[in-house]
Amino acid sequence: MAKFVLAGKTDCPYYAKVELLADRLQRSLPHFRIHKISILPDEWQDWLQDTCIKNSWKHEESPLVWRELVHQGGKGVYLGGFNDFLEHCQNFYNITSDMSEELMQSIAEENLETKLNLIMEEQHRASLIQPLHIWISSALNPTCNMLIPSLLSAEVLSQASAISLHLLDLEGNEEELESLKMETEDLALPLLHQVTIHTDLQEAFQKAEIILLLDDRLSEDAKDAQPHQKIKALADLYTEYGRLIEARANGDVKVIVSGGSLVNLRCSFLLKACSIDSSHFVAVATQLENEARAAIANKLKVRTSEVTDVIVWGDVGDGFYIDLQRAHVFNYDGPIKGPPFFSQPVLEIIYDREWVENDFQDIVRCQQTALVSKTCRGADMSNANGILTLLKAWNGMATPSQMFSVGVLYAVPVIFTDGQWSMVPDVTVGEDLKQRLQLSASELRKKMSNEETVTSNENAAASDDKTTSNENTGASNENTTTSNENTGASNENTTTSNENTGASNENTAASDDNTTTSNENTGASNENTRASNENTAMSNETIAMANENTTMSDEKAAPSNENAAMSDDTTTSSENTAASNEKAATSDENATSNENTVTSNENPTDEEKA
Known part of the structure; x- marks a missing residue:
């Protein structure tokens, strides 16, 4: 089977003549096949140069004709240009073309107009696809691998018709990010529109509508640093994130900060660096909620899902307090039983207040440490589940009475309504809880003030260096003045x-x-x-x-x-x-x-x- 590839500029009359001659042969010969490549005039030279370099050919004019030995994409055999193709058709098929120049020019103009129309149609079709742009920082974090499959499903983002996933990792290897991109594309999920990878902030958070910040692990250089230096590194990073989010992200962006430590502090740095309303930012405490539910379920001998409405107050991962004033348990095997929808307050079942105020709090605090010591990895699965649960609620897939613990400066109980979160109004805050919250807030302010002190000290050191330099310059000028005075006297x-x-x-x-x-x-x-x-x-x-x-x-x-x-x-x-x-x-x-x-x-x- 003979297969010819015809390439040329869309406005080239010789390409038009070759094209019509090839169409005639294809209609006449059952095994004669052609493939046409029409290139816009301003793109022709670059395309021709790349094609010739790839195939080791030398060709300068339009059109370009070659044969392929197998189906499209096979190895090509260079045939030549306009005259070469006419000669080939004359010798092998005893057919030629006697098309007039006026007709050639008319067909060339028609080809150009058709090509432009096709491009406009493609652009219009692409504009109809409005993908939801999701950015994930620290994308090589294992939590990200567990997030992606569920994140690209209609179960979490039911309102999205397509999703553009952007993977950002400033400390990551580009090859590893490329592998993660290929693995994501291999999922063949219907909502996935495209996947991009980024190792710098040059295009970070462009058109972002959902941002998941997983930067819980510092770089290798900062791991051995002092605590205040670690906070300074996180402050610099999240301050830059805040500026970029304000400048590039969508106006209705949703930002979720997750991790095992300094979650509220990182969220505070973000909010401090931009003027976007605080309702667009949350620090996730769902992971702690689930760990507390698991501890209570283990004590009451029920399933974890049968414990609800656990509240986390304070700084997530550092100075939090688990509050059970609204917690309920279903299907508890006690003296009072009821149907599956019947629940009982946890504090009415657990009478040991000593355990609630001390042992229970320590169990939740040590849960992650115990998990890391046994598995040598973080609670990535639990962290991913907490993010997905919160995203569902934020996108209207939670009941109005369902309560979550989120916040910016510190975690508080909230409910989600119409894509906005608000604090639960009827929660009791006693004196003891108020003191705990004040202590947590003061600790958070202290960390932020320490970071500001470090920054101001660095600026002061730089200023002192400049002052010393100016003093030396002044002394030098005084000596010069004295020398000039002596010279004047002389x-x-x-x-x-x-x-x-x-x-x-x-x-x-x-x-x-x-x-x-x-x-x-x-x-x-x-x-x-x-x-x-x-x-x-x-x-x-x-x-x-x-x-x-x-x-x-x-x-x-x-x-x-x-x-x-x-x-x-x-x-x-x-x-x-x-x-x-x-x-x-x-x-x-x-x-x-x-x-x-x-x-x-x-x-x-x-x-x-x-």
Whole structure:
């Protein structure tokens, strides 16, 4: 049997011509089969590239034709494009196509329109399916495996037409999550629409309508941490959960927090991180209820299901109290018997108040520990059953009088009506119970305040590091300022030195002017040599005074040079000062001669006096 696969762009006229020729052959030949693959124009290149890479082919244009040796999906034998297929039909079947270009183009446009219509119909059909989005955190927890089969049944979620299950595990292995996904799909449950797996919070809680938080076990790194560090880790995780739930989840989301410890504390962190109404959050205590019912049933020799209306108060898993004020027992073999619907208050049958207040409470508290020591695993089955029971009630599958113990800050007795839970109004809270609740609430607040203290201490430590850094920076700036002030003082001294040097240069210039005058009067001075010699003594005294002034100028220049040496930036100024001092020394020598000349000019000769 000959089977050909025709692939091409929906708007390609050559694909249209090949398609019609193949249809003609299929109608004429009983064993000739075709399979058509129509690709949108903007998706053609990517599809062609992937197909050629997969089959090691080289092809560039539309259409692409190949033969399959067996039914669809078998190994393909590359045939070629438009011309290759026409040549093959001509050689093997002695048939060809004489379709005009106008008809080819018309069929191509029709193909494109048909393809788009089919896509729109598929999208519309998909939009009619509104799956219920359920998110499960810590999905590799054994509780999740026991939840999934019942969770995807109409018995629990009767109003759902389809369910999209999203499995989230931040510490889990992606391969293990993939295995759980395959196992879930293998259940072939009619309500299951799709299963997705997630190992980060990038898409967590998108469109969530039911969220089951099973994060009862910390990561391997946090297991050996101190208690306050464990609480801090849970606070960080559930605070982030709360922000994401508020930003991404459905407005009518139902959030169930379950586990064996810190259940109410985790629920409190969630509520603190978002502004969603508290009626959308519950911490499950159904597991404790069932364990208490089992303990009472064991004492009264009845079945566990025949004990009802047990109340759990306080912090689930840590500081709870089992209250039997509303508890009843059915089919009890005592002095008073009745039909199956007849029940008796438990406290009227159990007269031992010592057992109720002490031994009974300890039995329930130690139940999980005893189970773990015997089976080396948690009470996963009981935990899953408690979640499913609560979900049924929350979705309207419980009687109005049926009571459950749930809560946010601490567990209280509630009833479910029209998808909302409310506290049972006629429950008696005595002084002893009130003190227990106050103690439980104070312990919970203490844990939350300790977590806030740890956070504030970490922030304070970070702030101290920044303050120390700022202080060091300030000290560095002060040193820099002092250095700049010293540099400024050095520059001022250098400026003073330069001013003194300038004055010295001005004196030198004046001396040069006097020298010029002296040279002009040299002739007269020579004629009066005798008078000049008489005044030599006066001239020498004047020279000594000039030398003394020069010495003082040098002394002033010396400190100036020392100050200039202190500043690297004034090195050039110091060199200029040294040069000016050399010039000053030269001027001193000239000053001596000029002063003699001036003195000589200041003492007129006898002829001038006459």
